[in-house]
Amino acid sequence: MTGKEPNSWTQIREELLRRINERVWQPGSLIPNESELAEEFQCARTTVNRALRELASAGIVTRKRKAGTRIAINPPHKAILTIPIxxxxxxxxxxxxxxxxxxxxxxxxxxxxxxxxxxxxxxxxxxxxxxxxxxxxxxxxxxxxxxxxxxxxxxxxxxxxxxxxxxxxxxxxxxxxxxxxxxxxxxxxxxxxxxxxxxxxxxxxxxxxxxxxxxxxxxxxxxxxxxxxxxxx
CATH class of the missing domain: 3.40.1410.10 (Chorismate lyase-like)
Structure with a gap:
């Protein structure tokens, strides 16, 4: 994903999830803040916020006000459903x-x-x-x-x-x-x-x-x- 693409919150969520799964960002590490991510993906901060909220609700990241967003050390293991054709x-x-x-x-x-x-x-x-x-x-x-x-x-x-x-x-x-x-x-x-x-x-x-x-x-x-x-x- 490049910063030149028009990104939806779902696209951003998937890209952030890819970085987490591929250990671009290590468990426990602090990730870039919303402003930095919004600049990278050339989108509104609210779009980034939505993507991060989804990851937080799934337990993949932890978010604390003024402390930033970190990759969860022990994220929950969940089955992901892909509807078969x-x-x-x-x-x-x-x-x-x-x-x-x-x-x-x-x-x-x-x-x-x-x-x-x-x-x-x-x-x-x-x-x-x-x-x-x-x-x-x-x-x-x-x-x-x-x-x-x-x-x-x-x-x-x-x-x-x-x-x-x-x-x-x-x-x-x-x-x-x-x-x-x-x-x-x-x-x-x-x-x-x-x-x-x-x-x-x-x-x-x-x-x-x-x-x-x-x-x-x-x-x-x-x-x-x-x-x-x-x-x-």
């Missing part, structure tokens, strides 16, 4: 990816999701059902509510040319989210979509994302029988 997951296995939109309609949030996806009653939501395929075999069934207040351009999107999953990852930045994993059984709809018997055991996840105080989307993903999720940390 389903197409890339399929293609990484050497398989052919495609998706089909099964349903696309505007509707209100059902009551049973009110605790998981906190949108106001007048928020317009686009409800979609998508089937993702791997080599023409059912891979993931996706059931999603997306707030058009958060991503208004989503309403006119051609969902046949790019999956909702991929478009949102690329175009709807999020500042936080919640993720849950659970076992479920195939109801009539899932049995039909996966071509399996009703009651078959399936693996599922639910995820909600938001940007600051604005909810973006709530998605339920149900995976093909025998799916195994792997991750690293």
């Amino acid at each position: 389903i197409r890339e997951e399929v293609e990484a296995k050497g398989a052919l990816y495609r998706h089909t939109i099964l349903q696309r309609v505007k509707r209100s949030l059902p009551a049973f999701l009110s605790g998981a996806f906190r949108v106001s009653e007048d928020t317009t939501l686009l409800y979609t059902e998508t089937m993702h395929f791997s080599d023409n075999r059912p891979f993931i069934f996706e059931e999603r509510y997306t707030s058009l207040a958060a991503v208004p351009s989503f309403d006119a999107l051609d969902l046949d040319s790019i999956s909702i999953n991929e478009w949102l990852v690329q175009n709807a930045p999020y500042s936080g989210g919640e993720l849950s994993f659970f076992a479920t059984q195939a109801d009539a709809k899932l049995a039909r979509n996966f071509d399996i018997a009703e009651g078959s055991a399936l693996f599922a996840t639910e995820r909600s994302t938001w940007n600051q105080d604005q909810p973006i989307t709530h998605v339920r993903l149900v995976y093909m029988p025998g799916y195994r999720m792997r991750t690293s940390f």
Whole structure:
């Protein structure tokens, strides 16, 4: 990153985090003050302040008035969630990816999701059902509510040319989210979509994302029988 680039607070946060992770700044060391960083990145001090506040809230730096900002000696170890693009997951296995939109309609949030996806009653939501395929075999069934207040351009999107999953990852930045994993059984709809018997055991996840105080989307993903999720940390 150079000082000539127009930097947002998120870009600055990522650059500061890179310096911390790569030990450009050592644990316990004092880093440049806000004015110096603002001059380096050619931005307002408030932009730098926002980036530093985010790092402080994550426990990566400690900030004291008149004493400056220091790199935490024992920062907390947290898992960082990167939302996977389903197409890339399929293609990484050497398989052919495609998706089909099964349903696309505007509707209100059902009551049973009110605790998981906190949108106001007048928020317009686009409800979609998508089937993702791997080599023409059912891979993931996706059931999603997306707030058009958060991503208004989503309403006119051609969902046949790019999956909702991929478009949102690329175009709807999020500042936080919640993720849950659970076992479920195939109801009539899932049995039909996966071509399996009703009651078959399936693996599922639910995820909600938001940007600051604005909810973006709530998605339920149900995976093909025998799916195994792997991750690293």
